[in-house]
Amino acid sequence: MRIENKVAVITGAGSGIGLATARLFVHHGARVVAADWNEEAVTRAAREIGGSIVPVCANVANEADCLAMIDRAVSEFGRIDVLVNNAGVMDLFQSVADVDNDMWRRCMTVNVDGPMYAMRRAVPLMLAQGAGSIINIASAAALGGGAAGAAYTASKYAVVGLTMSTAYQYAKFGLRCNALAVGGVNTNIMSSVGDRPVDQAALARIGAYHASAPGTLDPIDIANTILFLASDESRHLNGALIPLDMGWSAA
Template sequence: MGRAMAELFAREGAKVVLGDLNTAPLDELVTQIRAAGGEALAVQVNVSKVAQVNAFVDAAVSAHGRLDVLCNNAGILDNFVPAAEIDDDLWERVMAVNVSGPMYATRRALPIMTAQGGGVIINTASVGGQFGGRAGTAYTASKHALIGLTRNVAWTYLPQGVRCVAIAPGGVATGIGSSITVPNPLGMARLAPLSLDRMGVSVLQAEEIARAALFLASDDAKGVNGAVLTVDGGWTVG
């Protein structure tokens, strides 16, 4: 989803600064964007490390003098582990990436955005942050927390011209599945009645999420603040 956002935003004329833990995909994407006439910069960042997140945000401001849109998109799953079985390491790792990372980036970006008169923060949450049965304990709690962060920032910084919104994707064809290493039997069994196949819902493409992000970042959405836009193909309607 982050790649699709970067490609779409660049096509629309944005100067994008891309952050990821893995540098090879970053470098390839920067090359692709530049070859298409766009402007892109890559910064290696582990979003669970506050110093690296600060450096990432600072690199964007150093390169372009301002920060108009922050997309907090990094996330990992939790093997669908339920509360009685989760260990401290898994809990802390999921919360570090899914909650602390967006908080670190938001905290660094807010003084920049308020000083320049405004900006937009877009958090990639999940339908798992709206309901209880789409993931394990850590992931579900982390995405609920991210939605709470979104709403608090939206309310607090509204007078300074900062909008903060979230997207709640459903099933999307991305690489996040690679973080599912040993699926928990109980978690998977409880998920089964809500599976996309059983409910007849198609997997979405990453560009569909990117287009939602583009709308939320644009002036067309200037009245949208603190909202959670569900993009799930109807998965949670029934």
């Protein structure tokens, strides 16, 4: 099997892309630590998936939670081979003149600090093993300025920078790091903004860009590519930013 017996930590595994990835990984023989801030959702997901999967309640904006989820993989399964930084939050589509500090910090702490905390803990473990694959979920918003607001866009550009730096720095030590520039996906990410209203004026400005999207993907479409990046089939792929958007970024 493609990733049989590999140990993976997947964030945001209670729903959407993370849930689809956890299910696919277990199906292909991996042992999974499924992390999510929503303890009820991730516990239910693990119960439904069955097999070698351990649910962990973790808010990736909290460094201690990130360390604990990586350590849980080691305590449960003895190692970590794959890290999927999928957890993320959306903004309200506000431009830089309108975004407030709370929204800016929320996008940065969850979308950037979280992957960094997890990678900082996982990378030394992977280096000691001489192998490891990190997959960061970026966005079409990391390829231009029209897909989201200033906070989300800046956070996803930062994820790409973190990916490239990691890929280059550790390329000779068996560690790989790649990112997916994901387009529109059928997930519940907009629920991450809570009850706050979307900036309608900003949304109207970026409407032309969104209208050029060829379509919307399903979480399993992303999960299949993550599986490839986690497997040895992609062992020579490192530092790549792969657009997974049905050609949206080609417009």
